[in-house]
Amino acid sequence: MKVFYSETHQLHNPPFELFEGGQHMPYLENPDRMERILSVLKELDWTEILSPEDFGLDPILAVHDADYVDFLRTAYEEWTQEETTYKKTALLPATFPPRGWSHRPKSLLGRAGYYMFDLSAPIMDGTYQAALGSANCALSGAKAIASGDQSAFALCRPPGHHAGKSFGGGYCYLNNAAIAANWLSAQGKVAILDIDYHAGNGTQDIFYERGDVLSISIHADPDAEYPAFSGFADETGAGRGSGLQRNFPLPAGTNDGLYLSALGEALELIQSSAPAYLVLSAGMDLYDGDPLGSFKVTRAGIRKIGESIARLDVPTLIVMEGGYNNKALGINITTLLSNFS
Numbered sequence: 001m002k003v004f005y006s007e008t009h010q011l012h013n014p015p016f017e018l019f020e021g022g023q024h025m026p027y028l029e030n031p032d033r034m035e036r037i038l039s040v041l042k043e044l045d046w047t048e049i050l051s052p053e054d055f056g057l058d059p060i061l062a063v064h065d066a067d068y069v070d071f072l073r074t075a076y077e078e079w080t081q082e083e084t085t086y087k088k089t090a091l092l093p094a095t096f097p098p099r100g101w102s103h104r105p106k107s108l109l110g111r112a113g114y115y116m117f118d119l120s121a122p123i124m125d126g127t128y129q130a131a132l133g134s135a136n137c138a139l140s141g142a143k144a145i146a147s148g149d150q151s152a153f154a155l156c157r158p159p160g161h162h163a164g165k166s167f168g169g170g171y172c173y174l175n176n177a178a179i180a181a182n183w184l185s186a187q188g189k190v191a192i193l194d195i196d197y198h199a200g201n202g203t204q205d206i207f208y209e210r211g212d213v214l215s216i217s218i219h220a221d222p223d224a225e226y227p228a229f230s231g232f233a234d235e236t237g238a239g240r241g242s243g244l245q246r247n248f249p250l251p252a253g254t255n256d257g258l259y260l261s262a263l264g265e266a267l268e269l270i271q272s273s274a275p276a277y278l279v280l281s282a283g284m285d286l287y288d289g290d291p292l293g294s295f296k297v298t299r300a301g302i303r304k305i306g307e308s309i310a311r312l313d314v315p316t317l318i319v320m321e322g323g324y325n326n327k328a329l330g331i332n333i334t335t336l337l338s339n340f341s
Contacts, residue, residue: 001341002152003041004052004140008133009034009157011126014090018119028291028324029120029171034157037320040330046341047153052136055183059139060132063179063206065166067104071115072128072173078108079123090122117169118227127158131173134158138176138319139183145277145315146187151340152317154180159321161194161281162227164205170198170227177319178206181279184317185212188276191314192216193266195305196283196321197293199231203281204245211240214273216266217281218259220294221249252294256301259286263308270312278316280309284323284332291324302332306339316340 014027041047060069079091093113097103105111112123134156141152154176161177162170177200181190192207194200194217207215222231237245246269248262270278285293287302297305309316318337323329 001047001337002141002144002149003047003049003155004137004144004152005034005038005049005155006052006133006137008126009130012124012130012158014122014124016090017122018092029158029322031157032326033323033329034155036326036330037155037333038330040334041155044334050140052133052140053143055136055139059179059183060135060174063165063175063182064163068115068166068168069174071111072123072131072168075108075112075123076125076127082108090124092119092122115167117167120170121168121173127173131158134160135174135176135179138180138317141317141319142180142184142279145317146184150315153337154317154319156320159283160202160319161196161200161283161321162198162202164202167202167205171322172202175202175206177279177281177321178203180317180319181207181213184277184279189274190214190277190279191270191273191275192279192281193270193309194218194281194283194321195263195286196281197285197290197295198226198283198322199247199249200281201227201230204230204235204247207241208237208245209239209241211244214244214246214270214275216246216248216269218248218250218262218266221251223249224252225294250295253296255296256298256304259295259297259301260304260308263305267308267312270314275314278309278312278314280316280318281321282318282333282336283321284325284329284336287323287325287328287332289325289328292322299328299332299335302335303339306336310339
């Protein structure tokens with residue numbers, strides 16, 4: 001299996017994040033995640049670790065608004081040029097627009113709140129380059145399966161599935177899976193399956209009114225978990241995309257059996273749509289013991305999830321999303337990947 005990995009992810013290493021109540025915490029989406037995964041991948045005889053190609057901005061701008069991408073590119077440098085009385089480590093907004101307010105502010109911090117929907121996606125000097133590298137990993141994997149490989153793994157960091165057409169958040173800046181899926185849609189019919197613990201609200205935003213991509217997310221109930229405002233079962237697409245967005249919100253404590261039951265329903269939908277390609281947003285925060293999750297899915301459950309998806313026998317791009325139990329992360333993701341090797 002071809003594995004696409006870029007060292008540019010190391011340029012994005014925020015010093016902290018803010019939890020509920022303003023608590024400062026070490027940044028959970030950190031470079032160590034990739035090192036843990038790489039250390040396991042390098043021990044396997046069925047993986048080939050490759051650097052991604054540079055696809056330029058066109059595939060990214062086909063998914064994300066140009067103004068948003070330009071904000072990501074310029075925000076940190078613009079911020080460091082502004083005079084302030086405090087030390088600048090990472091750009092975070094302090095003001096967010098209320099419902100119905102769509103005016104794009106001129107000030108930098110105003111634009112930060114306009115484009116970033118939470119406090120978990122700080123922007124640093126290397127964030128934009130890291131996000132580009134991550135997107136190129138997904139695009140390189142997409143090219144591999146479009147060229148005849150049955151599967152490929154995009155070892156993406158930063159992750160992407162919370163990034164929408166014109167917003168970032170939840171550790172995400174560019175939606176790697178959506179960029180790859182859109183690129184593949186020119187080659188054939190595409191389905192996206194998101195198994196990250198958290199709803200893929202950004203992916204939903206991008207494809208919600210499109211009639212060419214089936215998008216399915218299995219995740220924690222947003223009434224109790226992040227991202228709170230998206231991922232409900234009654235959100236099923238609109239316009240040409242009506243019926244092509246499907247959400248499977250699951251309760252806290254979901255175990256292997258309950259998860260696999262929901263997955264079975266999702267796979268029936270995918271099979272019925274007969275896609276030429278599958279993009280799998282693979283978050284390992286569904287694992288029992290993840291610091292940001294409440295599911296009780298075991299490693300044996302992860303293996304069965306992989307077995308079930310692989311039985312579709314559709315060329316599959318696996319895109320790395322979340323997963324914050326770093327000690328278990330490498331074994332968990334390779335347990336999933338082994339079904340596609």
